[in-house]
Amino acid sequence: MTSSTAFAPRSGFIAPSKSTAQSESASRLAEIVENARRHLLKSYSVRRGYERALGELEEAKKEASVEGWNGYGARPMNSEAYINAKMFLESMPSTAPFPEISADPDGDVALDWSFSPGRALSVSIGPTGRCSFAGMRGHRTYSGTDWLEDGIPAQIANALWQLAVESAQATSKR
Numbered sequence: 045m046t047s048s049t050a051f052a053p054r055s056g057f058i059a060p061s062k063s064t065a066q067s068e069s070a071s072r073l074a075e076i077v078e079n080a081r082r083h084l085l086k087s088y089s090v091r092r093g094y095e096r097a098l099g100e101l102e103e104a105k106k107e108a109s110v111e112g113w114n115g116y117g118a119r120p121m122n123s124e125a126y127i128n129a130k131m132f133l134e135s136m137p138s139t140a141p142f143p144e145i146s147a148d149p150d151g152d153v154a155l156d157w158s159f160s161p162g163r164a165l166s167v168s169i170g171p172t173g174r175c176s177f178a179g180m181r182g183h184r185t186y187s188g189t190d191w192l193e194d195g196i197p198a199q200i201a202n203a204l205w206q207l208a209v210e211s212a213q214a215t216s217k218r
Contacts, residue, residue, distance in 0.1 A: 048125055054136055060069050091136075093138075093142045093151045094133070094134075094138075096142065096144075097136075097142040097143070097145065098130065100144070100145040101126065101129055101130060101133065101145050101153070103145075104121065104146050104147045104153065105121050105126050105146050105147070107147065108120055108121040108147030109121065113147070116149065116165050117149075118147070118149035118150075118151075119149065119150055119151035120151060121147045121151055121152075122151040122152065122170070122171040123171075124154045124170075124171035124172070125151060125152050125169055125170050125171045125190065126153060128169050128170070128171065128173050128192050129145070129153035129154070129155065129169045131192060132155070132167075132169055132175070132192055132196060135194075135195040135196045136196060137201075140204060140205075140206060140208070141157060141159075143155035143156050143157045143167075144156045144157075144158075148168055151170075151171070152169055152170045152171075153166075153168070153169045154167070154168050154169075155167045155169065156167065157204065157207065157209075159208065159211035160211045160214055160215070161212060162180060162181070162182045162183070163180065163181060163182070163207050163211050163214075164179065164180050164207070165177065165178075165179040165180075165200075165203055165204060165207055166178050166179070166186065167200055169192065172191075173191050173192040173193065174189060174190075174191060174192075175189065175190050175191065175197055175200060176188075176189050177189075177190070177199070177200050177203070179203050179207065181206065181207065181210065186203070
């Protein structure tokens with residue numbers, strides 16, 4: 045029996061596959077997905093967004109590299125939080141908008157998306173893979189905690205998708 049999650053909605057094409065499948069069919073599928081990933085990374089539009097996001101993450105790491113970097117006693121960016129944030133960014137679908145990236149005063153990494161007035165999502169990624177998030181969709185707000193494992197947590201991926209779709213619909217009605 046062969047199973048695959050090669051095109052799971054919560055994982056992106058930028059991240060290398062972590063499949064442990066061993067059948068011939070699964071190996072062939074993994075090879076096809078890897079070839080598609082490499083092809084996408086050669087694309088200027090995909091690579092540009094990914095490189096910009098990684099550059100912002102690196103800048104945030106440099107800015108928050110010392111104790112008190114914000115003038116109020118903030119902790120330096122945690123190196124494990126940085127690695128987890130990088131994994132999160134690598135797992136984003138190639139069509140997803142990339143976030144603004146900054147450091148939280150507690151050493152976590154903050155990812156923020158602002159789509160339009162009343163439509164935003166903020167995710168804080170910690171050293172253990174904990175992803176705390178808060179969002180706003182019009183007058184509705186939501187928040188929660190999930191864990192970064194093999195890709196972007198489903199709750200966060202779904203929220204990001206909904207916000208992007210609603211923002212695009214609102215823009216097209218104008």
